[in-house]
Amino acid sequence: MNLHIDDHQEGDVTVLKLSGEIDAYTAPQLKEKLLALVEENPTVHVDLARVSYMDSTGLGVFISALKTSKEKEHALKLINLQENVYRLFNITGLNDVIDIENTVRGELS
Amino acid sequence: MSSLKSDISNYKELLSQYLESRDEAVLYQAEQFSKQTIQQNISPDEIVNEHYQALQELIPNMDETVKDSFQFLIETMISYGLAYQEHQVLREKQIELRSEIGVAANMQETLLKTQIPDYTTIDIGVKSVPAKEMNGDYHHFIRDTQGNLGVAVADVIGKGIPAAFCMSMIKFALESFSDNQIYPEWVLDSLNRVVFRNLEEGMFVTMFYGLYDIYTHQFYYSSAGHEPCFVYRSDSDEFEKIDAKGLLLGVENDVIYEQRQTTITKGDYIVLLTDGVTECRMGDRFLKQQEVLDVIKLYADLPSSDIAENVFKHFERLQDFDLRDDITIIVIKRNE
Numbered sequence: 001m002n003l004h005i006d007d008h009q010e011g012d013v014t015v016l017k018l019s020g021e022i023d024a025y026t027a028p029q030l031k032e033k034l035l036a037l038v039e040e041n042p043t044v045h046v047d048l049a050r051v052s053y054m055d056s057t058g059l060g061v062f063i064s065a066l067k068t069s070k071e072k073e074h075a076l077k078l079i080n081l082q083e084n085v086y087r088l089f090n091i092t093g094l095n096d097v098i099d100i101e102n103t104v105r106g107e108l109s
Numbered sequence: 110m111s112s113l114k115s116d117i118s119n120y121k122e123l124l125s126q127y128l129e130s131r132d133e134a135v136l137y138q139a140e141q142f143s144k145q146t147i148q149q150n151i152s153p154d155e156i157v158n159e160h161y162q163a164l165q166e167l168i169p170n171m172d173e174t175v176k177d178s179f180q181f182l183i184e185t186m187i188s189y190g191l192a193y194q195e196h197q198v199l200r201e202k203q204i205e206l207r208s209e210i211g212v213a214a215n216m217q218e219t220l221l222k223t224q225i226p227d228y229t230t231i232d233i234g235v236k237s238v239p240a241k242e243m244n245g246d247y248h249h250f251i252r253d254t255q256g257n258l259g260v261a262v263a264d265v266i267g268k269g270i271p272a273a274f275c276m277s278m279i280k281f282a283l284e285s286f287s288d289n290q291i292y293p294e295w296v297l298d299s300l301n302r303v304v305f306r307n308l309e310e311g312m313f314v315t316m317f318y319g320l321y322d323i324y325t326h327q328f329y330y331s332s333a334g335h336e337p338c339f340v341y342r343s344d345s346d347e348f349e350k351i352d353a354k355g356l357l358l359g360v361e362n363d364v365i366y367e368q369r370q371t372t373i374t375k376g377d378y379i380v381l382l383t384d385g386v387t388e389c390r391m392g393d394r395f396l397k398q399q400e401v402l403d404v405i406k407l408y409a410d411l412p413s414s415d416i417a418e419n420v421f422k423h424f425e426r427l428q429d430f431d432l433r434d435d436i437t438i439i440v441i442k443r444n445e
Contacts, residue, residue, distance in 0.1 A: 056266040056384070060313060063360055092315060092334030093356035093364075 002026065003051075005033050014041040019050030022058035031061045038069045038076055049080035054088060066098055077101065120156075121163035128167065150197065152190030157183050214239075217273045221280055226252045230323060232444055233258075234413030236421045237437040246383045246435040247276040249283055251291060257323050259283075259291045262437055263316040264335070264383045266357075275312055278303065293318040293331035294368035297355060301333065301366075304359035314358040317381055326373045326443060331366045333358045336384045339402065341409065343376030348402050351379075378413070378442040380405060383435065405440075413440040 003026035004019045014037055022030060037044050046062075048054075062078070069076040079101040081089070089095045123142060127135040146156060161179040165171060225233050237246055245266075251259035261283060265272040282303045286296060296318050304314055317335040321328050330338070334357035339348045355366040373379065382401070401420070408419040417438045 056264070056315075059357075060266050063313060063357075091336060093354065094334070094360070097356065097361060 003030060005030060007033070007037060012043055014044045015047055016044060017047045017050070020052070022051060022054040022061070024055070024057045027057040027061050030058070031064065034061060034065045035068055038065050038074060039072060041074065043075045043077075044069070045077050045079050047080050048078060048082065048085055051085055052082060054085045056088075059088060059092060059094065062098060063094070075099070120159050121166060124160070124163050125167050152186075152193055154183050154186035154190045157186050213270060213273065217276075220277050221247060223249045226250055226258060228258070228323065230443065230445055231258070231321065232413045232442040234415065234417040234440045235438070236417035237435070238421060239435045245272045246437040247279065248381075248437055248439060249280060251283065253291050255323075257291075258321040258441075259296070260319045260321065260381065260439065260441070261296075261316055262335070262381045262383060262439055263314055264435070266313045266315070271309070271312060275304075275308060275314065278307060279314065291320055292368065293320055293329050294366045297331050297333050297358070297366040298364070301358045301364050302362065305362050308359045313360060315384075316358055319379070319381070321373070321441065327370050328373050328379060329368055329370045331355055331368045333366065336382055338382060339380040340371060340373065341378045341380065341406070343374065348380070373443045375443055375445060378409070378440055381437075381439040381441075383437040413442050416440045
């Protein structure tokens with residue numbers, strides 16, 4: 001399964017829309033794109049509505065992005081997480097250190 | 110090149126047999142011949158040349174144009190020969206690399222070896238299976254001066270050889286903690302600082318750490334972003350989730366790890382897992398935690414080491430089982 005990555009500007013917010021699966025195969029391309037965005041833009045929202053699966057490699061990418069955004073004093077926020085993806089952030093305790101929008105969605109069919 | 114010479118005469122022999130008889134059996138021998146030449150590193154242009162020499166002897170009055178065309182063909186085959194040689198070199202290098210990874214995997218096993226402590230009151234079993242050669246899971250047992258059991262199960266995010274180095278660091282840190290300080294909240298706090306200072310970016314560790322008080326049968330535990338673990342309660346015949354709040358190791362310097370405790374009564378057992386267990390795919394779906402627990406229950410009457418072993422075998426036997434991630438299962442049973 002592939003990961004489709006698409007970014008656009010909504011006013012002051014840079015939105016990165018992801019769709020597909022985040023795993024060891026797709027994480028490198030996500031990392032490259034996300035780190036560049038976080039480095040250059042003051043506010044980045046990552047829309048995970050269409051991400052049906054993420055493994056621990058994906059967590060690594062978001063932790064790196066969080067680090068970069070902190071250094072730059074930029075804001076990074078994850079939005080529209082599906083339940084199983086949110087679960088991973090919850091278990092690892094990352095929901096306390098990463099800004100995650102509360103509305104958790106059920107799994108898309 | 111004496112073997113090549115013997116092959117040449119053999120080739121001419123085969124060719125002449127075939128031209129006389131058009132026999133399929135001879136064609137089969139030609140196939141065998143080509144396998145032999147591959148083994149002996151004989152390149153395609155050498156074989157064409159052989160064919161040409163043989164033809165000259167078998168057909169003395171060959172047309173000059175045909176002869177010239179062979180010179181042309183031999184030239185054409187030379188780059189095939191070079192590509193073939195390159196292929197051979199790569200194959201040898203691959204074998205070399207594979208053997209080096211094998212050495213690394215062996216070293217990892219030796220370095221990270223942990224002895225399962227022997228108790229009469231509790232029975233401990235472990236099964237840890239890497240998805241690839243290097244294991245990204247780690248487990249560790251410590252026995253303190255009073256005889257209590259410290260148990261750690263960890264999953265390093267970021268696989269392969271860097272993960273193995275990271276685990277050695279964790280192991281030596283765990284072993285350096287002095288004997289009277291192995292309460293879980295303290296262990297995870299200290300490890301977190303070690304990992305935060307020393308780990309390269311992009312690598313993180315989840316760990317579940319437990320201290321089993323062998324005299325009071327209290328189990329103290331803390332979690333650094335690890336999957337919940339379980340206690341089977343013999344009185345209710347159900348699994349109870351045990352989990353504590355705490356961030357992955359290595360993300361931030363100052364983290365408070367919650368410590369909880371629970372009483373293990375006779376017939377209860379503790380199950381510690383890594384998330385590889387639930388990241389296994391069965392066809393197009395993932396294994397559910399409840400299914401794993403149901404299978405553990407099936408074997409619950411066996412000694413702990415057999416439970417862990419059988420649970421893994423159970424899933425391995427299923428069709429479409431795809432081991433995507435390393436798997437570790439630890440079972441600790443209270444006997445008396």
